[in-house]
Amino acid sequence: MKFGVNPISWLWVAMSITSLLLPLMLMFQFLPIKDSIAVDWFDIVTEGALFVVSFCWLLVVYSARPKGNVTSLLLVGLSFYTFGCYLDILDEIFIRNDLGIALNIIEKLPTPLGLTILTYGLWQWRLEQRVINQQLHNREQFIRQHYLVDPLTQLNDIRGFEVHLKHSLDKGSKFGLVMFDLDNFTEFNQTHGMANGDKFLNEVSHWLSYRARNCDLICRYAGDRFIAMIDSSDDYFVPILAQEITESLTAQKIQVSSSWMLPTEIQSVTNNQCFEDEIMLFRLIGVLNQKMETIKFSNTAVNKWKLQC
Amino acid sequence: MLVPAFYRDKSLKCQSLVASMVALFKQRGISADKLFKGTGIFVADLKQMDKLLSPQQLNQLIENALKLWKGDDLSFLLGQFWLAEQSQQLATGLISSSDISQAFAFWNKFKWLTHPWLQIHLLETQDYWHVIFSLDVGAQQHQDFFYENLFATFQSMYKQMTKQQLKAVYSFPYPQPKQLAYYHKYFGQDIEFSAPVCRMSICKAALQPVYSQISHNTSTRLIEHNVYKVLKEQPFRKGLQGYIRKQLKQNKVSLDEMAEQLALSPASLKRRLKECQTSYQALHDEAQLINALMALSQHEPNDVAKQLDYRDSSNFRRTFKRWTGELPSNYRLWLA
Numbered sequence: 052m053k054f055g056v057n058p059i060s061w062l063w064v065a066m067s068i069t070s071l072l073l074p075l076m077l078m079f080q081f082l083p084i085k086d087s088i089a090v091d092w093f094d095i096v097t098e099g100a101l102f103v104v105s106f107c108w109l110l111v112v113y114s115a116r117p118k119g120n121v122t123s124l125l126l127v128g129l130s131f132y133t134f135g136c137y138l139d140i141l142d143e144i145f146i147r148n149d150l151g152i153a154l155n156i157i158e159k160l161p162t163p164l165g166l167t168i169l170t171y172g173l174w175q176w177r178l179e180q181r182v183i184n185q186q187l188h189n190r191e192q193f194i195r196q197h198y199l200v201d202p203l204t205q206l207n208d209i210r211g212f213e214v215h216l217k218h219s220l221d222k223g224s225k226f227g228l229v230m231f232d233l234d235n236f237t238e239f240n241q242t243h244g245m246a247n248g249d250k251f252l253n254e255v256s257h258w259l260s261y262r263a264r265n266c267d268l269i270c271r272y273a274g275d276r277f278i279a280m281i282d283s284s285d286d287y288f289v290p291i292l293a294q295e296i297t298e299s300l301t302a303q304k305i306q307v308s309s310s311w312m313l314p315t316e317i318q319s320v321t322n323n324q325c326f327e328d329e330i331m332l333f334r335l336i337g338v339l340n341q342k343m344e345t346i347k348f349s350n351t352a353v354n355k356w357k358l359q360c
Numbered sequence: 361m362l363v364p365a366f367y368r369d370k371s372l373k374c375q376s377l378v379a380s381m382v383a384l385f386k387q388r389g390i391s392a393d394k395l396f397k398g399t400g401i402f403v404a405d406l407k408q409m410d411k412l413l414s415p416q417q418l419n420q421l422i423e424n425a426l427k428l429w430k431g432d433d434l435s436f437l438l439g440q441f442w443l444a445e446q447s448q449q450l451a452t453g454l455i456s457s458s459d460i461s462q463a464f465a466f467w468n469k470f471k472w473l474t475h476p477w478l479q480i481h482l483l484e485t486q487d488y489w490h491v492i493f494s495l496d497v498g499a500q501q502h503q504d505f506f507y508e509n510l511f512a513t514f515q516s517m518y519k520q521m522t523k524q525q526l527k528a529v530y531s532f533p534y535p536q537p538k539q540l541a542y543y544h545k546y547f548g549q550d551i552e553f554s555a556p557v558c559r560m561s562i563c564k565a566a567l568q569p570v571y572s573q574i575s576h577n578t579s580t581r582l583i584e585h586n587v588y589k590v591l592k593e594q595p596f597r598k599g600l601q602g603y604i605r606k607q608l609k610q611n612k613v614s615l616d617e618m619a620e621q622l623a624l625s626p627a628s629l630k631r632r633l634k635e636c637q638t639s640y641q642a643l644h645d646e647a648q649l650i651n652a653l654m655a656l657s658q659h660e661p662n663d664v665a666k667q668l669d670y671r672d673s674s675n676f677r678r679t680f681k682r683w684t685g686e687l688p689s690n691y692r693l694w695l696a
Contacts, residue, residue, distance in 0.1 A: 202430040209541040237440050237516055245387045245441070273545040274433060340544045348525055 055114025070134055074141060082145040095143045102136035109133055121179050124172030131165025188265045193218065201271045203249060204256035212270035212278055213332050219280065220321060220331065225314045227281040227289030230339045231259065231296070232347060234306040236275035255305055262296045278339070286313045310342035363622070364603035365596035367498055367635035370412040372476045373594065376445035378413075379406060380438055381425055390428050397424060415497035415599060415636070418477070422502045432539035435505045436546055439512025443520065446474065449590075453583040455521065460567050461489070463521065470587050472597050477506055479602040481609075483654050483695055487565065490657070490695045492650055493558040496602035498636035504537055507558055512546055514560075522568035529562075531555035556649055556684040561695070601636055601643060608647035612669070615640045649683045652676075657695035661688040 052059050109129045116122040138158055147158070190206055192215055199211030207215070219226055233239075233255065240248035252275060259269045259277055266282040281289050293309045300307050312335065320334055365371030378401065382392045392403050399420040405411045413421075425434060443451055450470065457463035471478055477499035481492040499506050511530065518526035529550040530543075536553045537543070543551050591597070598606070607613050613621075618640070619629040633639055648668065655664040665676035680688045 210538075237519060240440055241444060245384060245437070249387065273539070273541040274436065276541075276545050336541075337544075337549065341549055344525070344548055348527075 054110075056117050057113060067130075071137060074138060078141055078145045078147075082147055085144060085146055091143060095140060098136060098139045098143065102133060102140060105129060105133040105136055119179075121172060121175045124168060124175055128165050128167070128169030128172050131161045132169060133165070135160075135162030135165055185265075189260050189263050189267050189269055192268045204253055204271050206256050206260070206277070207268075207270040209270065209272050209278070209336075212268070212272070212280070215268055215270075215280060216332055216335070217328055220328070224282070225284035226317065227283055227286075227311060227314050228317065228335065228339055229279045229281055229289065229293045229296075229309055229311040230272065230343050231277040231279070231293075231300075231307045231309050232343055233275035234308060251305075255300070255307075258300055258303060258305065259296065262299050263292075267292075276343070278336070284314050286315055289313050308343065308346050310339055310346055312339055312342075362597050364598045364600045365415065365497065366600055366632050367416050368414050369596065370414050371594075371596040371599070372413045372415065372418055372497065373410075373473055374413055374418060374476065375406070375409060375411065376442070376447075376474065377438070378421065380441045380445045381421070382406065384434070384437060384441075385425070385428065388430070394428060395421070395424055399424065412595075415477075415499075419498050419501055422505055426502065426505060433542060435508035436512040436542055439509050439514075439546075440516045442474075442513040443517060447587075447590075449583055449587050450474065453580065453587060454517065456580060456583075457521075457570065459570055460518065460521065463517070463570075466584070469584075470591055472594065473587070473591060475510065476599070478510065479605060481650050481654070483657065485657060485696060487563060488696070489562045489564060491560045491562075492653070492695075493560070494602075494605060494646060494650070496605075497599035498601070498638070501637055503558075504532070504534055507532060508542070511560065515546055518568075521570050523571045524568045527563070527566050528560050531557070531559045533558050556691070557646075557653065559695070599636075600632060601638060604633075604640070604643050605647050608644050609651055645683055648679075652680060652683075652688065653691060653695060656688060656691050657693070661692065664688065 109126065112122070112125050112129060116125070138161060142158070147155075191211075194211075194214055196211065196214070199207055199214065201208040236248070236251075239251060243251075255275075256269070256271065256277070259279070263269050263279060264282075268280040268282075270278050270280075272278040281292055283289060283292075289311050290313075293311050297307055297309050316338075317335065320338070321331060382395065385392065385395050392406075396402065399417050401413065401417060401421065443454070446454075450473065453466050453470075454463050457466055467474070468480060468482075471480070477495055477497050479494045479496050481494070483490040483492070493507065493510070495503055495506060515526050518524070525548070527548060527550075529552075530547050531552040533555055534553065604618060607618065607621075615629065616626050619626040622629060624632065630640065633643070651668060652664060655667055659667065661676070662673045665673040668676065670676040670679070677688060680686075680691075684691070
């Protein structure tokens, strides 16, 4: 049985139940209970809320993160903290004036200990995140919004691309745009079925992000059409890169057509200050689409069933 | 005379749509049970070829599907697989057509078997085929889905028959959707939103010859005969909306007269229409608008007003503006 990305650890479940029951039983055995008048219910509610919330954090981290040192640190830290919150609640119910200093320290220790481990874990997580950012760089560049990610290929979708495009325009950075469109993908889908079509699209998206440089951004436009932002101010470079990617895909028996806009072409569109941002994006992508259509239209008759089955 | 199908009549033959939907969802890990929740369709029904759905079931199914599907491409994908899900007879009839207009005519004749939610109004001018689409059986509740799906089907069919992309001008009767990228990818750049009606216009000169896949010797007459037999077996051949719209396009019929024709009381006719999320007035306006738009492609607004029985042209202008927000003269060459 799984809980999120990890299997349920029965050892961990047993330990949590023990750590909840054991102090309760010990206190019942050795400590007197407060009168109901002396109990501060408000305190119990607030501390109870803290306990519940931190327990939920624990579950969230467990369900979302794959195993590893960072995950362990976060889990151990949160477990101690949650346990500390729990002891605080019990504290409100039992009278423990006559306990020795040593026991008092043991009772107070879990919270600060948990927070310390958690903090260390977060620091490690930051280092880990750097590595992941590097890995994902040509898929997301500067912004991470999970709802802008296309569920099939895990690339940013066109809305994600527009966010990046707008950001680059605002920054005034120079870039080229390239559009890739698979040839005869519909036929592929029809002959090989949707399952293989999905797999194929996924493969293409991996190839594209593998072949592009780390500073470029690859997104899924729609269907079997992809769009890339090429970080370069050089007019010669953009077609060369587009060509290279196309050829490397052809070597994998994946036929694509590509259309592009050179950095100077983009510059000439964006220099026109009277356009609003949205219209500018629309125009840029529109030009790419238009070029692609012309290429596709002249291609289709020639490239009959070019796709290797 | 055949009676039109009401919202809860089991009337629609759409196994092919349901089957391809189930297959797509299965592929993406969503079970058919989830898809069918609340529709009254059961997995066992899929095997029965003659099972009919009510418009209400169809709309509920589409609603479920749109809710469950991750991504914006459901209608487009379904369009691509449309032909593969059709019966042998229908598919052969389409593919063996000698040119595109013949294929279109064949499809149009039998569209109750494949697209029962559609109503089509054709206008041929010197250079163009204009096709105006309106929706039947309450399908306007998910109009973007149905139109996307339809045009994706056209695109895919056209490509299969001619090995070329279909170049056409499209207008959609709703504002720009969030999945605009898909429209550009599948339908090209000539797209207009918030139009008065949904239309597709194809330049006759741009139509490509059919790239023959099978010999044209297949007896088209025999195929037509067989498909026609299937069509004749259907208990219904029009939805309530389509029926009323067609009548209203031809002549002026009041609500009371229409109710009498359908052997209903005016109140229950109103109720029946409300089930489909529409009203008599809305259908009347739509029918008039389509007539006006078609007439405007050939005549001046003043003549159109006379043709459509308006007391004077200013009255017509006012009404037209109420429908579209613009003056008739702005639509003079819309369907040229």
